[in-house]
Amino acid sequence: MAPQITDLARLDAQSHEDGLTFDAPWQAQAFAIAVRLSRDGHFAWQEWVHVLGEEIARSPGQTDESANDTYYRQWLSALERILVAKGLLATGDAPKRAAEWRVAYINTPHGQPIDLVNATCAPAQTPREVSRGMPLTVSPASCMAAFVERIKATNSCNKE
Numbered sequence: 001m002a003p004q005i006t007d008l009a010r011l012d013a014q015s016h017e018d019g020l021t022f023d024a025p026w027q028a029q030a031f032a033i034a035v036r037l038s039r040d041g042h043f044a045w046q047e048w049v050h051v052l053g054e055e056i057a058r059s060p061g062q063t064d065e066s067a068n069d070t071y072y073r074q075w076l077s078a079l080e081r082i083l084v085a086k087g088l089l090a091t092g093d094a095p096k097r098a099a100e101w102r103v104a105y106i107n108t109p110h111g112q113p114i115d116l117v118n119a120t121c122a123p124a125q126t127p128r129e130v131s132r133g134m135p136l137t138v139s140p141a142s143c144m145a146a147f148v149e150r151i152k153a154t155n156s157c158n159k160e
Contacts, residue, residue: 027072034079043082051085052078 022028038045055078061070083089089097104119 022072023066023068027068027075030072030075030079034075037079037083037088042086042088048078048082051082054078055081 022031034048037043038048052075055074056071059074059077061067065073080089080094084091100116100119101114104114104116107118107121108114
């Protein structure tokens, strides 16, 4: 019987002598995304292994990278390749989607799940009194809206 994906993940975690599987959270997230997509049937694990192997051969480590950074950079590239091949992602869309997620993350109130809708329209937030010394956060979306309004006002003044 072929090993299950969870067994492969467990083996990977146990294969490191120091007990650390990932150097940074993004590496764990990249790993989890590939495992989940395979588990959900978007691609077979053997297909993933093949694409990852090709990416490792195609894109060697760079002098300024740790071994884990190299491996997970290759992992992300292979993930993008397989997602494009499966029609789950358009070629070149990964940077755009990452930027959308960053904006949605910034616009999402603390403690709420991140929703991509927040990338274009920040949710309404109930103002609350903030005690002295507490930092305030301003949504980039609201700043951008104010900036656009200023530009419109400036342009309408210049046209008259």
